[in-house]
Amino acid sequence: LPVAVGLVACLYAAVGHAGATGYIAVMELFGLEPQTIRPTALLLNVIVGTIATLQFARAGHFRRQLLLPLAVASVPAAAIGGWLRLPTAAFEGLVGAVLLVSATQIFHRSTRAERAASPQRILPTAALITLGGFLGLLSGLTGVGGGVFLTPALLALNAAPVKQVAAVSAPFILVNSIAGLAGWFMAGNTLPAIGPPLIVAVIIGGLLGGQLGAFRLPPKSLRLLMAVVLVLAGVKLLTRGVAG
DSSP states (O other), rough: OOHHHHHHHHHHHTTOOOOHHHHHHHHHHOOOHHHHHHHHHHHHHHHHHHHHHHHHHHHOOHHHHHHHHHHHHHHHHHHHHHHOOOOOOOHHHHHHHHHHHHHHHHHEEEEEESOOOOOOOOOHHHHHHHHHHHHHHHHHHHTTTTTHHHHHHHHHTTTOHHHHHHHHHHHHHHHHHHHHHHHHHHHHHHHHOOOOHHHHHHHHHHHHHHHHHIIIIIIIHHHHHHHHHHHHHHHHHHHHHHHO
16 A cells, blocks of 8 residues: 555656545555545645645746635635535546546647747736636535646646646645645544555655656656546546446
């Protein structure tokens, strides 16, 4: 389990994500109880999200003006989404299919011939607040980290270069994961016992992945890796939706 979780942390941290969807899938495969999986995934998300945030910030890719409007709206919206109890099977299947389509588009753009980069769009603050609120609600409803929704949205809107998208996704996931963990405690729950090997594994994986994504991987490779992450998240949601 620690080896699998560490590999997930490495893969996701390289694209500015924290790995919640991967942790959940791995822990389900290993037969952990649902009441253990959710808070454990949130805690691991906070650890890896912190590492990825620091790594991409150290590399100079972080844009505060892009993150703040998104985060301000997403945190309360994610709390509302987590509080709502809706029949989500069809909803999760639809979201999973959308993520797979997004992954296909990102993969296609990454493999076609290089062209002159189009100018980046400066999104109005109101548009960023609206986007953050919508993605936060979607994150809370599905229990999936907001980064898998934020990354394809920002790339589709051409809001920032790929490394800046990763640098914004990491803290976006971090603040939403902290909010989710706070909601878990406010509901009177406690954290399950988490073995030190699991913590060590995600720290090592997060450090390695964050270093690769922030400093080593070229933008084209980072886009391809983002497509892989979105495929993994999309398949998980689609499978969960079909299974009901």
